[in-house]
Amino acid sequence: MKDYLAIIRRNFASPIVLAILLLAMALVYVQEYRDAWFISFVIMVNSLIGAVQEIRAKRALRKLELMSAPRARVVQADGTITEVLYDALQVGDTLALHTGDELPADGVVLDAKGLEVNESMLTGESAAVDKAPGDTIYAATTVVAGTAHARVTAVGSATKAGAISTVLKQYAPQPTPLQRAIQRAITVLTYGAVVLALLIFARYHVAGLQAVSILKTIITAAITVVPEGLLLASSLLLAFGSLRLAQAKVLPQKLSAIEAMALLGVLCVDKTGTLTSDDVTFEHAASFDASANDEMVAQYAALVAHETSGGNATGQAILAAHQALAAHVQEVMAFSSSRKMAGVRAEIDGTVQTLMLGAPEFVARLAPLSPAQQAQIDAWANDGLRVLLLAHFADSTVPLKQLTAGSGQPLGAIVLRNSLRHGVVDTVQFLQGQGVTIRVISGDNPRTVSYIAKAAGIDRPEAAITGAELAQLDDAAFAQAADTHTIFARVLPEQKERLIAHFSDQGRFTGMVGDGVNDALALKRADLGVAMYAGAPASRRVADIILLNNSFTSLPLGMQLGNRIMQAIELIGVLFFHKIIYGVVLLAITLTLGIMYPYAPRHLTFMNIFLVTMPTIMWTLFPPSPRHRIDPRRFWHDTLLAVAPIAVLTGLTVASVYWLGRTLYPDRLGEVATMTVLVATFYGVYLVFLAGRMLGIQLDKRAHLARTLYMLAVLLVTVVSFGIIPLRQFFDFTPPNLLLLWPSIVIIIPVTILQWWWAWRVSRRFAVPSRVE
Template sequence: MRDYLDIIKRNLLSPIVVVVFLLAGALVYVREYRDAWFISVVIVVNSTIGIVQELRAKRVLRQLELMSAPKARLLRDGNVVEVDYDDLKIDDEILIQAGDELPADAKVIESKGLELNESMLTGESASIEKKNGDVVLAATTVLAGEGMARVIAVGDDTKAGAISQVLKHYKPELTPLQLAIWRAIYFLTYGAIILSLLIAIVYYFSGDNVVIILKTITSAAVTVVPEGLLLASSLLLAFGSLRLAQAKVLPQKLSAIEAMALLNLLAVDKTGTLTSDEVSLEKVASFGDDFSSSDVASFAALIAHETSGGNITGRAILAEATPPKDTEIVDVMAFSSARKMAGVRARVNGTVRTLIMGAPEFVSKLAPIDKETRKKLNDWADKGLRVLMMAEFADEKTKIKDLKEGSGMAIGAVILRNSLRHGVVETVDFLQRQGVTIRVISGDNPRTVQYIAREAGIKHPEKVILGADLAKLSDNEFNEAADTYTIFARVLPDQKERLIARFQQSGKFTGMVGDGVNDALALKKADLGVAMYAGAPASRRVSDIILLNNSFTSLPMGMKLGNQIMQAIEVIAILFFHKIIYGVTLLLTTILINMNYPYSPRHITFMNIFLVTMPTLMWTLFPPMPKHRINPKRFWRDTLLAVLPIALLTGLTVAFTYWIMSVVFPGHAAEVATMTVLTATFFGVYLVFLVGIMLDVTIDKAAKRARLLYLLSVVVVAAGSFGFGFLRDFFDFTVPNLFIMWPAIGVIILATLTQLFIARRVGRRISTSVG
């Protein structure tokens, strides 16, 4: 209820609404009841529409939030069911695995190499090992292993507080572009106050009465403040987000739509991003005669079963190999991105075996290999295959994670195939044609990553550097390497974050695509964090966008839709800025030539129907199709500055038309006012067609249909307003008299041709600047 009251309060007590009600009260005081009633009804209707639309937007955004909300895996009656965090109760037993964010405070009752990152609560990012009986806290992240825990505190009773409170309280967050629009509204509101004071002073010393002064002030105030622009942008972003979700791209923040438009560097992981999420076991090879390939496969299956937590690599191995039957687990070291390996110590058929499987570069430090074996490993990697090396250790007492370098013996390798994801080549080509630089940041073997990057069509795949080499560099050398290399292989999670920070520091608007818990730091740091829906909950929680179909290839569709939304905002902004600039120009010109402002408040409302209301509805229903990427950083240049000369020309032409008709036909004030309104309306309608030329948008079938619908609406509304006597009186019009416009026809035609010329020049400039 509180959220709804906040929305109502925000819409009814905005500065412009308060000012209009005060002006309405003043009009009532001077007995101008009709204008007072009219502007009051209009502002109430507008505010009501704003409230209804914001409530709808709230509901849409809440639906989007709930779509991406992580679930807890609850053990119930021997089955695993997924439930919302809010549905957990004390003593519930939950399953946790690598990549999870803990939904509640709990006590571990079974641990398989469970390691947590508690930096959310302690500030320390070190991995903390958790054993049976240890307490794990809500909001911490599982880095490695898996286990089971019993819930001891939920919601506000946990140490971290309520995890899902963000879904319970609606707080509208404006995007950077909306903030700029909001500041413009405040600036123009104060500008309207200054104009009102100017009108009051000039009109008072000109001898005008209070009624004329108040009517003019009210008309100017309604003209100057673009209160509908922020509402229009909010609606476009909110319902644009829903369209994106339907295209399998779920924005968790409205600002993500702008971020997609600004993106010029994208860092991607290899596994699950460039490659598919399907991994198959290619083959298992043994080194030497002590073990057969089937022995190595059996040991690999044992490690996968105990440490993989059901990840795709573990599933691929277990699909083709079976762990030894007579096995008793003694110790487990789960896989982590920092170690790049996993291990098991177990009694197998009565013999204690200490086994490790992982990245050859890391395992070979513990179990050295000869040149021939290294060449085999490299040859497999050069073919794009993923290689895991297997080693055995005679040490039965030292903890697996503390085994000494050189103490093991390499016994074989597990070779996995992870093919290029379908559509990645087209996606990479699209992004690079859009001017987006792609960097690959992976924990995988550099040769494998190079092969995949080359297959995907990423530029300069030969420029590769290892995380170990990055660690040896000074800050300046690191920055130079980040700017130089395309592929960063065998990197650690903190190095990913540091690379993203460097890309941003060098002036790049940086995106990061990832799916694992090891990507969470980089995703959070990036300007645009993109996570896979099937990825680790921790990575989803910190991302700006979630790819619902787990496919990197859906990003271009999201960028195209986001581009349409940003283009629609620019189009509507141009219409509002035109209305404001021309209105102020007309007002100041009439003051300079000592004439009264030609419009009453009702006239302004009539014109707004054609100048902003109907076009806004049209472009919301039929978003324009841009020919290029929209850059929000150029918003003011492409909208306000672009339309400025056209709006000034409209204002001066309408002022001239008003003046010349008043001079030539001095006894026809009411007819002159009506024809001045129609002249301004004509230029507003004309701009709806010019704006496509100005912004260089594609006039496709949808755009043509939208324009036709708009024209029909203009004809119907205009015919009704002037054809029915009661509506004509309601808007304070006379029957249109085209004859009295003849002195201004030449100037109007010249102005329209000049505006067309300006629009085309603006369109060419925009097309060239982005080309």
């Protein structure tokens, strides 16, 4: 309920709404009831529309968020596992914990296999903490290795983490950077309106005008200058854009993510699950020791996978091909991203075996490889295969985590295949074509990663460096290595975060795509964090965008939709700035000449229907298709500066039409005012078509349909407003008299042509697609 009250307060109690209501009260005080009622009605209807649409967006996005919300695995009495939302947990429930899980509640460990927990959320210490049966675990911490069962002892605010334990994000729309810029502009223009009000009062008071006329002019100028609907329009476009993105399987968790996609300059991706498919297949096992044949190597590896993998894709691939040996397990060291290996000590056929399985570069520190063995592993990696090294150790007493370098012997290798994901080549081609630089940050072998990157079409796949090499570099050398390499292999989670920070701190808008708990730090540090729906809850929680179909290939569609949304906001910005600038020019000329401002508040509302309301609806329902990437950082340049000359020409022309009409037909001022409104409306409608040309919009079938519907709506509203006599009288219009415009034709036609030329001139800058970095 609090969320809905906040939405209502945000839409009905904003400074702009309150200011206009105060002005309406002033009109009531001077007995101008029609204008007071009308501007109050219009602003309340706008606020109502905004609140209704925001509530609709909230409810729709809430349903989508529930799809991506983290769930806890609860073990039922019959042994089955049910997934429930975190806030549905109860004290006494038994949880099944896997690597990558974010703990939803405080609890006590019942049993564990190599369980390690990162408690930095509570303690600030990033080192993993071992947890054994009987130990306490806390909400908001993360399982970085192993599996376990735990009994819930506290939930919600009763946990040590308190409010942090409620990790299901509530929908509370935060303004995007562009919206904040618009809000600042509204604030500045509001102060400008106050200054204009003082000037109007001073000038017209000296001229001897009545207080009622002065007040109506001040209100009209305020409505003209303050773009009260621009923020609402951008909010609606972003909200509906979020829903469209979600329908395309790209769920933005923040409205700012839409803007971020338009800014993306560097995209860092993982290999496994991003460039490659989720399916990992077992190719073969190869023995490096005469005491064990290939089959035995595979069975030993299956034992390690069974005890330590926690159901990950690599372990499942090994277990699908080979059955684990029967053994009495004595000690387990689960796989973690920092160690890049897992270990088991078990009694097999009466003999204690100590086994390690993991990345060759890391396992080989404990069990050195011969040159021939290393060459064989490199050959497999060069073919894009994934290799795990299996080693055995004679020591049966030293804890697995304390085994010393050189104390083991290579037993064999497990060779796996992870094929390129379908559609990834087209995705890479699209991103690089948009000027996005792709970097691959992976925990895999550099040769394997380079092979996959080359197959995906990523530029410079041969430029590879490992995490071990990065660790030896000082800050300056690290920065140079980050800039000159494409492939970063065998990196640790902290190194991923450091790489992301480097690119971002250079001013290059940086995105990160990941799915594992080891990606959470990098996702959080990135300007745009993209997580997979099937990924670790910890990574989903910190991401800006969740790919609901777990496919990296859906990102281009999301970028295209985001680009269209940002283009629509630019279009609406052009219309608002045109309205403001031409209104100020017209006001300045009338003040200088000492003549009455031609519009009443009702006239502006009539014009805004054509100039703002209908185009906003049109571009919300039919988002434009730009020919280039939109850069939100150029918003003011592409909108305000681009349309300013056109707006000045409109203001000069409308002022000329008004002045000529008053001069030539002083006894027909009502008709002159009506025709002035129609001329201004014509230029506003004309700009709707010019804006598309100015901003480089493709005129596809949807664009033609949108324009046709817009023109039909213009004609309908015009006919109704002038054809129904009570409505025409309410707006203070007279029947249109085109004969009054003949003296102004010599001005209207050349200005119309000049505006078209300026729009064409501005549009030439979009002939080449822009690149954003």
